[in-house]
Amino acid sequence: MFGDYSIGDLGSIFVMQGFAGLILFSVYVLMALGLAIIFGQMGVINMAHGEFMILGAYVTWMTSSLFQSYLPSLFSGYFFLAMILAFIASGALGMLVEWGLIRHLYKRPLDTLLATWGLSLILQQTYRSVFGAREVGVELPQWMLGSLKVTDSIEVPINGVFVMGLTVLITIVVSYVLYKSRWGRQVRAVVQNRIMAGAVGINTEKVDRYTFGLGCGIAGVAGSAFTMIGSTGPTSGQLYIVDTFLVVVFGGAASLLGTIASAFSISQTQSTLEFFTSGSMAKVLTLLAVVGILMLRPQGLFALKVRK
Amino acid sequence: MIITSRFFNRSELIGFVALALVLVVILPLSLDVFRLNLVAKYLTYAFVAIGLVLCWGYGGILSLGQGVFFGLGGYCMAMFLKLEASSVENTKIQSTPGIPDFMDWNQITALPLFWQPFHSLTFTVLAIILVPGLFALIIGTAMFKRRVGGTYFAIITQAVAAILTILIVGQQGYTGGINGMTDLRTLKGWDIRPDHAKIILYFFEVFLLFGCILIAQFIRLTKLGRILVAMREQEDRVRFSGYSVANFKIFAFCMAAIFAAIGGAMFALNVGFMSPSFVGIVPSIEMVIYTAVGGRMSIFGAVWGALLVNFAKTGLSESFPQLWLFGLGALFIAVVLAFPNGLSGIWADYVQPRIDRLLASRKSKSGSPWAGNSVADGAPAE
Numbered sequence: 001m002f003g004d005y006s007i008g009d010l011g012s013i014f015v016m017q018g019f020a021g022l023i024l025f026s027v028y029v030l031m032a033l034g035l036a037i038i039f040g041q042m043g044v045i046n047m048a049h050g051e052f053m054i055l056g057a058y059v060t061w062m063t064s065s066l067f068q069s070y071l072p073s074l075f076s077g078y079f080f081l082a083m084i085l086a087f088i089a090s091g092a093l094g095m096l097v098e099w100g101l102i103r104h105l106y107k108r109p110l111d112t113l114l115a116t117w118g119l120s121l122i123l124q125q126t127y128r129s130v131f132g133a134r135e136v137g138v139e140l141p142q143w144m145l146g147s148l149k150v151t152d153s154i155e156v157p158i159n160g161v162f163v164m165g166l167t168v169l170i171t172i173v174v175s176y177v178l179y180k181s182r183w184g185r186q187v188r189a190v191v192q193n194r195i196m197a198g199a200v201g202i203n204t205e206k207v208d209r210y211t212f213g214l215g216c217g218i219a220g221v222a223g224s225a226f227t228m229i230g231s232t233g234p235t236s237g238q239l240y241i242v243d244t245f246l247v248v249v250f251g252g253a254a255s256l257l258g259t260i261a262s263a264f265s266i267s268q269t270q271s272t273l274e275f276f277t278s279g280s281m282a283k284v285l286t287l288l289a290v291v292g293i294l295m296l297r298p299q300g301l302f303a304l305k306v307r308k
Numbered sequence: 309m310i311i312t313s314r315f316f317n318r319s320e321l322i323g324f325v326a327l328a329l330v331l332v333v334i335l336p337l338s339l340d341v342f343r344l345n346l347v348a349k350y351l352t353y354a355f356v357a358i359g360l361v362l363c364w365g366y367g368g369i370l371s372l373g374q375g376v377f378f379g380l381g382g383y384c385m386a387m388f389l390k391l392e393a394s395s396v397e398n399t400k401i402q403s404t405p406g407i408p409d410f411m412d413w414n415q416i417t418a419l420p421l422f423w424q425p426f427h428s429l430t431f432t433v434l435a436i437i438l439v440p441g442l443f444a445l446i447i448g449t450a451m452f453k454r455r456v457g458g459t460y461f462a463i464i465t466q467a468v469a470a471i472l473t474i475l476i477v478g479q480q481g482y483t484g485g486i487n488g489m490t491d492l493r494t495l496k497g498w499d500i501r502p503d504h505a506k507i508i509l510y511f512f513e514v515f516l517l518f519g520c521i522l523i524a525q526f527i528r529l530t531k532l533g534r535i536l537v538a539m540r541e542q543e544d545r546v547r548f549s550g551y552s553v554a555n556f557k558i559f560a561f562c563m564a565a566i567f568a569a570i571g572g573a574m575f576a577l578n579v580g581f582m583s584p585s586f587v588g589i590v591p592s593i594e595m596v597i598y599t600a601v602g603g604r605m606s607i608f609g610a611v612w613g614a615l616l617v618n619f620a621k622t623g624l625s626e627s628f629p630q631l632w633l634f635g636l637g638a639l640f641i642a643v644v645l646a647f648p649n650g651l652s653g654i655w656a657d658y659v660q661p662r663i664d665r666l667l668a669s670r671k672s673k674s675g676s677p678w679a680g681n682s683v684a685d686g687a688p689a690e
Contacts, residue, residue: 045459091609104645107457110370111644117593118640125633174396242470242589245463280478291464295450298460 013275018156021271027085028263030222031240032247033174034097036259038215039248042208044102045113048120049244050237052094052216055123056086056223057232058131064138064227067152076141079224083166086220096214098209106208120238127234135233144228147227158227166225174218187211199292250290251301258302266290319660325519331514341503346511348578350618351517352378356573357599358517358524359564364596365604366533367560368540369457371385373447373465373513374568374595376472377440379587381569382398383476383483384439386582387423388432389492390484409491413480422428424483429496436573437566444565448558457543457557466589467611473588488583492576500577514576517611520567524607525609529565536560597636600643612651 031053038046046052063082067075097119104114144159178184189197190207198204223232230236247266251258266286273282294300316324335347356374363369394408400586402412407419425431447468451461476483484490492500499505527533539546547553576582585591594617602613615638625632647653 039459043459045462101641101645108460108644108648111648113370113372113459113462114593114596115641115644118637120645121633121637121640125630125637129630177580238480238590240462242466246467249460249463278478280474283479287467287474291467291471294460294464295454298451298454298456 008067012200014272017272017275018268019156019160021268022164023157025264025267026160026163026231027226027240027266028244028247029167029224029260030170030225031219032144032214032243032263033089033171033256034218034222035244035248036201036251037174037178037218037290038212039245040255041187042106042211042215043191045109045245046215046229047113047125047241048097050239050241051120051123051127052090052219053223053226053240054127054218054232054234054237055093056090057227057236058127058136058223059086059089059220060224060227061136061138061232068139069134076143076187078103078141079144083221083224086224087217088220090220091213091217094214094219095111097216097263098212098308102212102255103205103208111135120241124238131234133234135231135236137231138227140228141216162224163225163228166221170221170255171260172217174214177214178256183210184205215289240291246287249300250294252299255300255302258300315525320525320608323680327521327608327611331517332511336507336510343507345506345578346622347615348506348513349575350615351513351611352571352575352578353595353598353618354517354611354614355520355574356564356595357602357614358520358607359598361604361607361610362524362527362536363560364562365606366528366536367557367595369538369557369561370462370596371465371561371564372462372589372592373469374564375587375589375592376465376469377444377565378572378575379472379476379569379582379584380440380443381436381572382576382582382586383434383489383572384426384435384569385573385576386489386492387426388429389495389576390462390489391423391426392495393491393493408484408489410484410487410489411481416481416596420482424499429531433618436500436569440569441562441563444562448561449554452554452557452561455554466592469587469589469592475586476587476666484583486518486584488581488585489576490581490583492580493618495577501580506578507643509574509578515580516570519605521611524563524567528607530558532556534564544559594636596621597640597643599650601639601650603650605649605653605656609650609652609655616651 031049035046035049038044038049060079062083063077063085064078071078097116101115101119102112105115124297127252140159144162147157164241176184178187185273186202186207189200190203190204190211194204199206212216226232226236243266247263248259250266251262269289270282270286273285276282277285331351336344356378360371360374363371390408394406396406399405399407399409399412402409404412404417411419426435447465451464452455456464477486479485494500500509507528524610534544535551539551539553539556543553572582572586575586598614598617599610600613601617602611603609621632621636624635643650649656
């Protein structure tokens with residue numbers, strides 16, 4: 001497998017594939033961050049998470065089309081507005097879903113899985129009816145095109161660097177909100193002991209709603225980032241949902257650090273293997289490795305030591 | 309207590325007879341062969357649904373990977389049929405005669421080793437049971453012995469379904485890829501394609517289905533079934549009472565896998581092909597919804613659920629393709645939110661009491677020993 005390449009080539013391959021993997025890593029982290037909050041913190045299995053992401057992607061696409069037709073002079077900056085709009089749209093939908101569906105099911109986690117799967121089917125069909133079955137692609141502004149030449153054989157695309165920077169920023173913001181702010185303390189209190197949290201005066205229903213909304217909103221931002229590396233169709237979200245759940249479970253459900261570490265290892269393994277075998281075998285080998293490790297270590301990479 | 313020692317109580321007996329009447333008499337008499345073949349296809353999912361009643365309804369283990377076992381059973385059967393259809397005379401025009409056509413298209417010149425034993429029907433029948441059974445045993449042992457359950461188990465089985473689908477699609481030369489194994493013709497020289505063969509296969513399938521129903525009913529009534537329910541409700545208490553919780557879970561999961569595999573094998577026979585689109589995540593979740601609609605606690609309900617959801621699917625997607633996904637999605641949400649026990653729950657809550665009251669008023673002098681027994685059972689059946 002490695003025999004045909006010289007050491008220098010191999011180094012370049014690993015760097016380039018590693019970089020391609022970093023973009024995948026960014027989307028995984030953004031998707032998984034939202035899911036880690038919803039699944040890890042709230043215990044809700046949100047199978048419609050991919051559809052929340054795709055909503056963000058469609059919002060981004062609509063914003064870019066609007067800017068193209070009405071404000072071409074500001075087109076280079078559309079992405080920042082699109083990101084905020086995607087966050088608001090997905091977050092609002094998430095809060096609505098929490099209010100209408102999820103809050104009835106907190107005591108039956110396995111049933112949230114079925115109900116949100118139903119929701120994802122409805123959302124997919126809605127996207128198909130509204131936006132059409134064809135995949136749509138977003139036109140990138142001029143400054144994001146092209147690539148940076150690091151050495152002769154290593155080039156990194158600018159949009160990839162941008163997406164990664166974005167991911168780092170969002171991760172920092174989310175961990176600050178969850179671990180440093182007053183509201184984050186309330187969220188963690190509700191997760192640890194709902195009844196006691198309510199008894200000390202936290203409005204648990206409100207906290208639940210905003211937590212779910214935040215998770216979905218982050219998925220929306222993930223959708224914005226997703227438009228840069230792939231085209232958006234009604235079922236694009238479904239392709240990522242299993243991977244994302246594996247990322248969260250592999251990392252250890254309640255740990256943000258674990259989520260990041262597992263997203264990194266999974267995306268890098270897959271991306272590196274992709275160069276040496278076919279894409280499908282790379283995926284199979286990666287998933288098999290993850291499932292195998294989970295069988296040996298069910299609590300994931302970073303387990304919180306809590307008494308159950 | 310007298311009642312529970314019987315194999316069927318009265319309402320279950322009614323359910324059994326009603327199902328038998330519909331499947332053996334009414335449907336074959338009222339439908340043409342094409343529609344009957346469709347029913348045969350739907351019933352293959354009923355096998356999976358019965359398995360899920362045992363494993364999910366009773367054991368509380370939600371598996372989102374039943375498509376894997378359905379697929380393994382189906383592919384075992386399809387491999388045998390495909391080998392028979394690819395005899396040297398049938399495949400003279402290929403560059404390597406005597407191997408399945410998709411291998412020839414993928415420049416494979418000799419039959420792979422793992423295909424060789426599928427020349428034998430005995431081996432195939434054994435493989436249909438043993439391969440999925442062993443696979444479930446491995447997954448189940450690895451997970452349940454480490455006390456992994458609930459949502460984690462569901463996600464991991466889903467990942468297994470994803471892996472198997474990608475593998476089948478990717479290894480085109482060995483599995484037929486995304487198109488699956490098509491053009492299956494004969495079973496030991498007996499043509500499975502003409503109408504009369506379809507009818508015989510239908511009745512054979514119904515026969516197997518009733519076999520599975522009886523096995524499931526037997527498991528439900530023995531102490532094993534009680535322990536499954538107890539485990540679902542209070543796992544720790546069962547463990548502290550000295551039972552090996554993991555072994556019971558593994559057993560339920562393996563039984564569900566074997567039922568699903570039988571369904572898959574019948575699918576390959578009845579429908580005449582097998583493809584990865586019946587293995588992956590989406591079909592696996594649809595199989596769960598058949599059980600949920602029928603009622604996760606009811607063996608007969610599962611069969612009705614599989615039939616009705618599929619009839620609705622065919623009907624709606626024939627006339628309003630747009631509406632089908634909305635309908636299916638709404639069905640998921642409605643079943644979970646409003647009817648957690650599905651059709652059989654509605655039956656047990658609204659219809660059964662009326663029948664009981666009607667019958668009780670007739671023999672009011674002798675008194676009714678039946679009233680409320682399904683509730684006392686802890687498990688409303690039908």
